[in-house]
Amino acid sequence: MPLGFVATYTVIIGPSEAWDLLVRPRIGELLLNTATLVVGCTALCLVIGVGAAWVVERTDVPWRPLWHGLLVAPLAIPAFVNSYSWSSLSASVHGFRGALLVVTLSYYPLVYLPVVATLRGLDPALEETAFSLEHSRWRTFLRVVVPQLRPALLGGGLLVSLHLLAEFGALQMLQFPTFTTAIYDQYRSSFNGAAANMIAGVLVLCCVLLLTLELRLRGRRQYARVSHGAARPAERQRLGAWRWPVLAAVAGLVVLAVGVPTYSLVHWLRVGSSTAFPVSDLVQAAGTSLGLGAAGAAATVLMALPVSWLAVRYRTATSTFVERSTYIANALPGIVVALALVTVSIRVVQPLYQTYLLLVVAYAIMFLPRAVVSVRSALEQAPLVLDDVAHSLGAGPLEVARRVTLPIIAPGIGAGAALVFLAVSTELTATLMLAPIDAATLSTQFWSASSSVAYGAAAPYALLMVVISVPATILLGREATRRDAGGRIAA
Incomplete structure (x- = not known):
């Protein structure tokens, strides 16, 4: 769009x-x-x-x-x-x-x-x-x-x-x-x-x-290691006088x-002369940010599931095109997405203008690639032979997905949801342009205070955003250095 x-x-x-x-x-x-x-x-x-x-x-x-x-x-x-x-x-x-x-x-x-x-x-x-x-x-x-x-x-x-x-x-x-x-x-x-x-x-x-x-x-x-056996770590260089x-x-x-x-x-x-801890405002802004983060993460993961399923289970030119097209959103800044949705909502579906639904749609468009990458990586680790065994025992497609596939890919779904939640809860540009007039998130409240040079008033909102971001950052640090049993890096 x-x-x-x-x-x-x-x-x-x-x-x-x-x-x-x-x-x-x-x-x-x-x-x-x-x-x-x-x-x-x-x-x-x-x-x-x-x-x-x-x-x-x-x-x-x-x-x-x-x-x-x-x-x-x-x-x-x-x-x-x-x-x-x-x-x-x-x-x-x-x-x-x-x-x-x-x-x-x-x-x-x-x-x-x-x-x-x-x-x-x-x-x-x-x-x-x-x-x-x-x-x-x-x-x-x-x-x-x-x-x-x-x-x-x-x-x-x-x-x-x-x-x-x-x-x-x-x-x-x-x-x-x-x-x-x-x-x-x-x-x-x-x-x-x-x-x-x-x-x-x-x-x-x-x-x-x-x-x-x-x-x-x-x-x-291709850069993958093709040899067999356990990975051997490289010898660390001694820094000596450069330590x-x-x-x-x-x-x-x-x-x-x-x-x-x-x-x-x-x-x-x-x-800060403007430093204050308006508990009700902080709680309200944090609640709105958490609610939007949860809604955005749920909507985005639901959109990512069929895309990832097609890309892994049904490898065709069409499914590849569908999967790659989601990455276009990663190349578009939030302000372009918001500008498009503002114009389309005003001219075509005006009741959606300045609603939470339109804001969640914007989040899903912008952050869909994050969920697709996580869900697809997990789905590729789910052996197709398990589905075949379940089918041979008389289980239908929905039962196989619920009892076999979903439990295996649940960690990937959770990781994708967490990454999208982090991005949504600290998003600024699209939220400023699309949020309802009476909506207040941590990022918009911080922006309002800092734009007025009220640094003390902005500090509590900034601190809460950092606190919310810490768990996902720890997850990224661990996942980035995880290796499989053969020592190969998962792209």
């Missing part, structure tokens, strides 16, 4: 008006800002993610489990809460440099996690062979290890890039205009649908370009990514 809406609206306004809207200097400025931020942040996240993963997985740095948990911890802090923490302490983070710093600290775990998982599953025999041929450690890393990290690097880099294209709250707070902030400003200030939708069209093209580039760079190479400088670098990264936001929240809770 969102993709068709953007394309249809572009055709309706006509080529002449569309061209006039596209060639404005403002579009060029937004394109430069967006492209510069995406390239710079993605490059930094790749460097930081690979470096941190290598230190944790391949060196003898002390307290490795502790550092792994702390390096994953930024995922529990929404990017707009992180930007609030930095900008409330110093206005120097406003602009490009500040935005680059804050979003990098928020998104580097998206590269760190898949790289850690890949490093943990690599066969060390390849590196040992390179050493026997008198290759240096640096040359071995570049020519042996990095090529095997290619899927993790491309996947993590793509996630970072797509998140940056969709990011609104953090960049708005840091006063760095991009396509997403411009769409929101156009909609809120002048209700200029033509200008906003043309900007959305350019943003969609950027998303498609990133997806195509990642697919081309990935190629058709303390490396330890200081990792600690510095944790302080910037986790320490500063934590300090800022505690600071404003203690000394």
